[in-house]
Amino acid sequence: MSHRSRTALFLLLAFAALCLTACLPGDGRNTAAQPAGFWTGIWHGWIAPVSLVVGLFKHGIRVYEAHNTGWWYDAGLLYRHHRGLRRHCPHALAKATLGKEFSHGAKLNQRNEC
Numbered sequence: 353m354s355h356r357s358r359t360a361l362f363l364l365l366a367f368a369a370l371c372l373t374a375c376l377p378g379d380g381r382n383t384a385a386q387p388a389g390f391w392t393g394i395w396h397g398w399i400a401p402v403s404l405v406v407g408l409f410k411h412g413i414r415v416y417e418a419h420n421t422g423w424w425y426d427a428g429l430l431y432r433h434h435r436g437l438r439r440h441c442p443h444a445l446a447k448a449t450l451g452k453e454f455s456h457g458a459k460l461n462q463r464n465e466c
Contacts, residue, residue, distance in 0.1 A: 392420075393420070396429055
């Protein structure tokens with residue numbers, strides 16, 4: 353890999369890290385007067401793993417925004433988490449919810465492994 357390619361890759365990764373940490377839950381952007389809504393919930397669900405790691409080093413950063421609109425924020429957050437589970441392991445949510453009933457009826461993944 354050439355020096356130019358490495359530099360471009362580094363800049364791309366730095367830009368991606370900046371984008372991912374731009375609106376972390378608990379950063380003070382959302383208040384009781386302007387709570388986080390559905391779209392913010394989707395964003396926070398998508399960057400939850402990043403928020404968890406950043407929260408280890410920076411006090412106040414959380415996975416979940418305390419100032420939110422309630423059900424709509426939760427719906428966005430959980431929708432994103434559910435989509436993430438389905439992408440990595442399509443049967444994880446069903447296994448956790450249905451247990452053995454799902455394992456016996458699953459035809460898509462014959463070994464029932466993820």
